[in-house]
Amino acid sequence: MSTKTDKIDRLAELTAQQESSSGASLWKEALKRLRASKMALVGAGIIAVFLVLAIVGPWVAPYAPGQQWRGEVFVNRAEFVGARAENWFGLDHLGRDIFSRMLVGARQTLLLGVVSTLIGLSVGALIGSFSGACATLGGRVGQRIDSFIMRCIDIMLALPSLLLAVSVAAVLGQSITTVMIAIGVVQIPVFARLLRGAMLVQGGSDYVLAAHSLGIRKRRIVLTQIMPNSLSPVIVQATLSLATAIIEAAALSFLGLGNPDSAKNPEWGVMLTQAQNYADSAPMMAVYPALAIIITALGFTLLGEAMREALDPKLRG
Numbered sequence: 284m285s286t287k288t289d290k291i292d293r294l295a296e297l298t299a300q301q302e303s304s305s306g307a308s309l310w311k312e313a314l315k316r317l318r319a320s321k322m323a324l325v326g327a328g329i330i331a332v333f334l335v336l337a338i339v340g341p342w343v344a345p346y347a348p349g350q351q352w353r354g355e356v357f358v359n360r361a362e363f364v365g366a367r368a369e370n371w372f373g374l375d376h377l378g379r380d381i382f383s384r385m386l387v388g389a390r391q392t393l394l395l396g397v398v399s400t401l402i403g404l405s406v407g408a409l410i411g412s413f414s415g416a417c418a419t420l421g422g423r424v425g426q427r428i429d430s431f432i433m434r435c436i437d438i439m440l441a442l443p444s445l446l447l448a449v450s451v452a453a454v455l456g457q458s459i460t461t462v463m464i465a466i467g468v469v470q471i472p473v474f475a476r477l478l479r480g481a482m483l484v485q486g487g488s489d490y491v492l493a494a495h496s497l498g499i500r501k502r503r504i505v506l507t508q509i510m511p512n513s514l515s516p517v518i519v520q521a522t523l524s525l526a527t528a529i530i531e532a533a534a535l536s537f538l539g540l541g542n543p544d545s546a547k548n549p550e551w552g553v554m555l556t557q558a559q560n561y562a563d564s565a566p567m568m569a570v571y572p573a574l575a576i577i578i579t580a581l582g583f584t585l586l587g588e589a590m591r592e593a594l595d596p597k598l599r600g
Contacts, residue, residue, distance in 0.1 A: 316593035323589030329582025337393040340386035348387045349546040352378040361564035372571055375554075376561055385571055388549040391459070391542075392579070395550065396528040399463045403470025404521050410436070411475035415482030415513070416505045419491075433479070439472040448531055452540040459542045459550075466531050470524050477520055481513035519591045526583035533576050551576050 317323040355364050356378040364374040372381035414432040417425035439447065451465040485491065486509060494504045535541055536552030537559075551572040558568035 313590070313593040317589055320589045320593065322585050323593070326582045326585030326587075326589060329578060330586060333389060333393065333579050333582060336386060336389040338390070340389045344380075344383040344386040346380040346383040348379065348384045348549050350379060350383075352380070354378075358561070363561070363565040363568075365567065373565075373567060375568055376557065376565070381554075381568065381571060384549040384554060385551070385575060388551050388554060388572070389575075391548050391550040392529060392532070392552070392576075395459065395463060395466070395532040396525045399466035399528045399532065400470065400521055400524045402463065402467025403524065404474050404517070406467070407471040407474025408478055408517065410471065411478030412482065412505075412510060414475065415479040415486070415509070416502075418479070419482055419486030419509060420505060429479070433476070436472045436475050440476070444469045444527075445531065445534055448535060449538065449540065452535055457540055459548075462532050462535050462541055465535060465540075466528050469531065470528070473524070474517060474520065478513060478517050481516050482509050485509045485512050516591075519587055522583055522590060523587035526580040526587065529576060529580050529583070533572075 352364070352370075352374055356362065356374050356376065358376050363376070364370060364378075366373050370380050370382060372385065375381050375384070410432065414429045414436075417432075418429035419425075421428065448465040448469045451468050452461050455461040455464060482505075491504060491509065494508060532541070532550075533552030533555060536550060537556045539556065541553050541556070542548060542550055554572040555569055555576070558565070558572070561568055
């Protein structure tokens with residue numbers, strides 16, 4: 284006689300088989316659609332270049348990010364060194380090689396985006412899964428708990444994201460860690476509400492009712508069935524949130540809440556902040572980091588939108 288674990292594993296297998304009559308799983312079908320999507324290929328290409336620069340940038344940079352070319356830049360006379368053979372992007376206001384700082388800064392920018400997104404994803408998923416489990420299988424008491432949690436999430440969502448990030452950063456103080464935490468806090472309600480909504484949809488599925496009829500424990504239904512089948516939109520949102528995190532990190536750095544000492548560890552947002560005072564005399568100091576931020580955010584956005592379309596059941600043939 285089979286155990287309850289065997290029953291639910293069999294139920295999961297049957298459910299997966301029913302999702303695609305062609306025999307291909309949801310993720311395999313989505314991967315095929317991504318390969319055929321020009322938008323996904325462009326986004327993935329941009330991200331791949333960004334990742335390579337972030338990994339090898341500090342080793343291939345021609346100069347140290349804090350190395351200064353003294354006696355060549357005169358800020359008081361608005362004399363700056365532009366692009367030349369020794370310095371492809373020219374020198375900044377302190378006589379540092381902009382190209383080298385761009386390469387090294389790619390890693391710091393990637394770190395900000397990834398860590399802040401992981402903070403928002405992990406905490407948001409924890410809250411959203413608990414709230415969704417309460418609403419789906421918690422009975423009347425669970426629904427009350429879910430309602431209270433969602434009202435708190437709605438309050439966070441009602442605040443402008445940048446205002447909430449600035450408030451958190453102002454309380455914690457100026458540092459890179461502060462920027463990561465501030466952006467992560469902003470993303471928590473997004474992931475929480477998204478996962479909770481996906482779990483509510485899955486909670487009314489036939490396989491959940493079948494699991495109930497087999498006598499499977501509610502906790503096991505949530506952890507082994509509802510949760511895994513609710514992660515698709517969360518994964519897509521995580522990709523899109525990376526683009527948002529990079530832009531918001533640049534915004535916080537622009538407001539003076541980023542890394543206070545960017546000599547050895549430059550970051551594109553801080554570079555953009557430092558360039559604002561020299562926009563008239565040396566506009567390219569701002570153009571290079573701004574373009575890097577825009578293009579990188581575009582790559583994550585294109586890939587995220589392509590993933591959303593590939594996983595959308597309404598768009599699958």
